[in-house]
Amino acid sequence: MTQRLRPRDVVFLAEETPATPLHNATVEIFDPGESGLDHARLVQLISERISFVPRYRQRVQVVPGRLANPVWVDDEAFDLAYHVRRSALPRPGTLDQLRELVARIVSRPLDRNRPLWEVYVVEGLAGGRLALLSKSHVVLVDGVETVDLGQVLLDVSEQPKTLGSDPWHPHGSPSPLGLISGAVKDSLDRPGTVLDTLRTNTGSLLRGVEGATTRIGTVAGALAGRRPTRVSPISGELSQQRRVVAVRTDLADYRTIRKVHGGTVNDVILATLTGALRGWLMNRAESLGGLKEIRAVVPVSVIDEELEATSLGSQIAAHPVKLPVGEASPVVRLHQVSYSFQAHQATGRAVAANRLAGIAGFAPATFHAIGSRVAAAELRRDAQLVITNVPGPQSPLYAAGGRMTETYPVPPLTAGHALAIGVTSYDGSVFYGITADRDLLPDADVLGQCVTEALDELLDTATGARPRAPRGRRRTRAARDADAADPS
Template identity: 70%
Template sequence: MNERLRPRDVALLAEESTSSPMHNATVEIFDPGTSGFDYARLVELVADRLAFVPRYRQRIQTVPGRMANPVWVDDDSFDLGYHVRRSALPRPGSLDQLRELVARIVSRPLDRNRPLWEIYFVEGLADGQVALLSKSHQVLVDGIETVDIGQVLLDTSPERGQLGPDDWRPRRRPSPFALMGGAVRDSVTDPGTVADTARSTAGTVLRGVAGTARTTGRVVDALANRRPRGESPIIGPLSQQRRVVTVRTDLADHRKIREAHGVTVNDVVLATVTGGLRAWLMSRGESMRGIRQIRVLAPVSVIDAELEATALGSQIAAHYVDLPIWEASPVVRLHQVSYSFLAHQETGRGVSASRLAAMAGFAPTTFHALGSRIAAAERRAYQLCVTNVPGPQAPLYAAGARMVATYPVPPLLEGHPLTIGVTSYDGGVYYGLTADRDMLPDADLLGPCLREALDELLDSATGGRTRAPRGRRKRKTPDDA
């Protein structure tokens, strides 16, 4: 019996368009050393690990007449060579060239007639390094039945464990009559199927009406030569092209700021984003036009019996933070951001960063995907999504090649031309920003602005421990928070 897509997954598919493809991506850079890591070894590695993510060999099959939600079916013509691709930069390839290649690849939607994922092996980087770019559609990764493929490709040592033979054989594709019969059977035996279908159908109609209204509004604005409506310069319509910005920083710097000010590394990350946005907006003459704060969705990991359990040992919940863009002092910005998390910490539901980082496997790729699902569900309640996921602080390997950097490339949602993902790994904190190429043509400036904001906070910590503002309690922080 084929598994039926859940209403939320159907909604994600309905919300997708050529200007807002709903896939998460990750760029990982490797030093092959003497491992011989090349495209052939990657294909072998992926083939060896696909058994852990069976959904990556399934595609979506609609039901005739939309009698019920679509189902997952085995791809009887599954072609691994289609999904694992090879690319190259002109040697010696720079990080700027890699970012440009990544931006072009993530701008393209995935083919819905095939399993919804791709991996690119990128050769030609300087110093003999190579990169992996993975794309997985949000409907693939729910953290319950399926985790991101990036989580299963990496090992904790250069020696790759040998798995048993993969005896996967695709099940026969269901006929249209079988699909309709399954829909009728599920409707009779499971009343929830009828409700799910009704919700999905109604949601599709409403999203179609909303999309038409948005398009009409853009035409009116263009004819009137007006700027798109919105409360912020980071709210507006999307084009079909992306820009990717990456920034590598040291975890030791974040920890130094944490110790000096009695906050968490997550607070430092968000304060860095606040300062970076402030400097960037000022560089384009925006911050003095009445912008006092930017409302951010920062998904957090929690233990909550009322939320759907995941295979990662925790759930992901929405948490909102108002970044004080108007505040000139980096220290005051830091404490204001930190204070917004105090109530969340005191609920006892929060999961510490050290616990997340200690989870088996490389969970950040999956957590970023789950954060993007939360962002899609809540997109009208915030202006910017910032997903920060702590990762392991020991090196990881793919077929013996050591991973030296990892950058999240989160998707853009309609109306949100900027999003930020952050991953800490092996002594580094890696910021990955996705921006709309047309709406934010100067997004590259955000990289230097983030570095300057972190340097400001670091300067404030070098003079010794700084007291928290009066009336605010110092917060206990986990070792790796």
């Protein structure tokens, strides 16, 4: 039994290029302790639990003549050893060395002829630690049919749960004639199939024309000696290489700031990023000039029956927010960001952080994946930056007995957008994962330093101040529920 890709997924596949590989990644660092966690143990764990995400053993099969959208089919030649790979850093490996390795790995597109995921077990980190780098294509993890593999690998205690697994017997790949017959049958049984196919093919044609026009313009400009004009410091024509920056901060600092200035921890995180972007821009050779704000899109969890349901207990919607990088006062920046979420919380659709953090399994990787899918549409309009901020559990999690100590999201870049930021809170810390184009943002490390400086700047304003809510804003019930949970 095959399942057809939805039009949105086909669009993602059509838009992917060598310069814009559309996979989400996550870097998780583990302390093996006495568990003996190593490559062999992780391979065994994945082999036992991959049955809970059956799409991880399926590949995309194109229908001849594009008579219908492609389908998911079992990969009869599925090889776990291909997907779970072993790597190492020169001992004692540092976080900077790990980031360089991750940047090289996430720069490479996934093989379309195989299931669209890879996992790298990286050994050699200082202190005997190891890292788990996972890559999953945005069409693979939709939060509806499939969650991220990492969500089923982690346990709440050192003793792994015995979940059991079903023996896997792949269905034979359909023949070209079978694919055509299936397309005709679906068109007759489900008239929407014809519309989906027409919409997909038309969209692919228009994107092809648009891409060709852009390339012609670029070549013509190069022949004339003109450089492409950059709309903003975080936009431009992407290279095929990435930079990855990882920043770890204390959740307690955000709670302190929230207690003094009001709002939510989410507001403080976005205000911190606003201050970081401001500091980074001012550290560059260029000045802020007329740049007063950066238009960001922040996927948020909502309860809305009109949106696509997910398996995570809520829907994901894109929330636009203007980050006031032109504002000098860190407190005013915080209040302005906080105001931008007032309407969202006042609708009553907002989902409290404690509900998200309490989802069975480690859901942030799945939320980041869904957020990237939702935000893609906004980036085609006028948004300049995607920030996915997801709360995780505030107690330790384990893989095969090894304790996860750090987790960094590595969001993908889309065409024309040289920067993307993911944030995950977990076990008393807030982890930032920054993905940047290697050529357009050679100083991405400075942005990482500016994150800690912006947080310190906000924390300084909270010293000796009296707790109060931002002026003109009353605390909504959704905000109070979110604060009661604290992780985000």
